[in-house]
Amino acid sequence: MSAVNEQGTIHKGLDGVTVDTTAISMVNPETNSLTYRGYPVQDLAAQCGFEEVAYLLWHGELPTPHQLAEQTDFERAHRKLSSSLVDTLMRLPASAHPMDTLRTAVSILGAHDPVEDDNSPRSNRRKALRLFSALPAVVALAQRRGRGLEPIPARDDLGFAENLLHLTFGEVPEPPVVRAFETSLVLYAEHSFNASTFTSRVVTSTLSDMYSAVTAAIGALKGSLHGGANEAVMAMLTEIGSPDAAEGWLADALAAKKKIMGFGHRVYKKGDSRVPAMRAALQDVVEARGGHELLDTYEALARAMLREKGLHPNLDYPAGPAYHLMGFDTPAFTPIFVAARITGWTAHITEQFAANALIRPLSHYSGPAERALPN
């Protein structure tokens, strides 16, 4: 929504404002499409591993086998968290949300990086890979801790997605579940100037460091209007309970002026480009694991929402129930989003450093006119 006053147009929420260029991804709401460096995201999800997509986002091209092997060697060698980091994370209050654990972990990783203040492209490339490598162990630690379990060691014979699943569950699930999980990582990896990515670019624009920018981005992603919606979707579907209850539940929620989690989007108005691929991945998980009633509830609510509000699901809508059926506890959902989006965030931080301008918008003052202090 924008409003004009004597000081110019106010673009509340920066709605519709183009603030910079990016060569990383393109969201096209007219065609409901999303490309990473020119490649349609659904093609990447179908044909590429998450590590290749990470390389593409960082470097602009898909890797050669040699380039991928180099990246994989680094990633597998840096999966282990230091014992002091594990001790600190395990001492956080049991009530801490896993997103707080992740935010703290990134902050500590920054404090322990010996060249933290060097913002050269080479150094930032190393930092991005270091975060990418370490985050699965933090995601898994947070979920296991919630279940009263100790962390377990990474397996360096497994790919990124399989290793994250192994670290969480102590075993690698059946191939359809692994594929569905990897699809979700590819779909979650990048989405232009969304709120958390923009946050990371704002922090970067002051010439701060990558760890600070990522720490801030995690905070922005946690909110339920952004990444936190995948957790809120699961809470909502659980509360609805059955397909028959969806219509009545929605009528009550809309009458109470509630936002329905997992629906609507700032940019897409005709449907989120990533939903068809994630809906298919959810179907695969249901076929492998059961959950037909949950899927029917999902469909019943989506139908009612389209009819009542004309709103389509966003990526968080299928991702929430898919993660639930894979066995993740709900508070692990947004942390998984972080483990995927670290690729997009760090690509944007690097792009921002390469052509930086301090991000500092204006505001229209609406407080009292200038006045004298009381005597």
Ligand SMILES: CC(=O)SCCNC(=O)CCNC(=O)[C@H](O)C(C)(C)COP(=O)(O)OP(=O)(O)OC[C@H]1O[C@@H](n2cnc3c(N)ncnc32)[C@H](O)[C@@H]1OP(=O)(O)O
């Ligand atoms: C990966 C991601 O981050 S995707 C986004 C995840 N977030 C969610 O799923 C949370 C639920 N969705 C929403 O809150 C919104 O759709 C947002 C925040 C994603 C986008 O919001 P905006 O672009 O600011 O649109 P805004 O909130 O102004 O909505 C426009 C209208 O649609 C309505 N609307 C939009 N989304 C919803 C929703 N999920 N439930 C109910 N009404 C909605 C608004 O109430 C508003 O109606 P009004 O004009 O009568 O007041």
Ligand SMILES: O=C([O-])CC(=O)C(=O)O
């Ligand atoms: O683009 C947005 O505003 C939110 C979103 O879908 C994402 O970050 O993946």
